[in-house]
Amino acid sequence: MDNKKRLAIQGLAALIQNADLKGFFTGQISQSATKAFCVPGLNCYSCPGAVGACPIGALQNSLSGMTFRFPYYVLGLLIFFGAFLGRAVCGFLCPFGLLQDLLNKIPFPKKIRTFKADRGLRRLKYVVLAVLVIIVPVAVKMTPAFCKYLCPSGTLSGILLAMADSRLFTLLGSTFAWKVSVLVAVVLLAVAIYRPFCKYLCPLGAFYAPFNKVALVGMSCDRNACISCGACAEACGMGIDPSEEPNDMECIRCGACIKACPAKALSYEFGLGAGAKKLQRQ
């Protein structure tokens, strides 16, 4: 898929998920009933424009409430998104993914494709999911640890709210300072490294990752057409080799490899097994 088309889809998805535009000026968050529904990507429900609930925030609220509630509904929606789209959610629907994509377009003398600890650090997002999203909220009541200490999407929401409502400035303290440092680190890293938050920290990406193996939206590599030139691996921002494993857990379905393949061996596919529809590249 053409990168401009993907950007347009990402922009549209971000706009739909943050459609209450007046909130950005009033500093009030949406009271819409649509917030009973979880959006597929990382989009803080305290963002002034948000018209849906963040699944990670909703999951933690269930787990960390004064009375424990098993998050049937949120988990059901997350499994549905995962089985249907896998990490195509990251590549097409997540507003924070879009932000990182845009940051990575900023010219930088030496873009970092990989480094020594890259592979190991990618496991960190599973630890974040297990510890900050599940274990700590269950163990310590009223502590949505990921939202409180790490989530840069929430920090952005805080900045936007404080910009629109100056009374909030007086409430900002050390937690906000910590969260702003995390956000600044992610923003700066995103200029040099493609999607550092998705690669190393995002618990939502960690949740969707195993679904890539079976999701209805997938990719395939025609082994007979592949000339093993390595162009796909060279083009992949997530640092994987799609010719070896087109449904790698790290793949966000951005389609850069499809565009780069001179033999047209790679393609999106939608559906089940041999009956899957190959989506021709444009």
Place this chain on the structure above:
Amino acid sequence: MTKRVCVLAGLFALAAALTIIGIIAGDPGQVLTKAVTICLECVGIG
């Protein structure tokens, strides 16, 4: 049926079951109640 089809069918069935149980248990109302209030922890306050 391939293994992938079976896994996917299982996942969609599980997703549907969990979502329906959650709706019956009133989860969407709980999600909404939280989501219409500014989450102080999320935005870095508190």
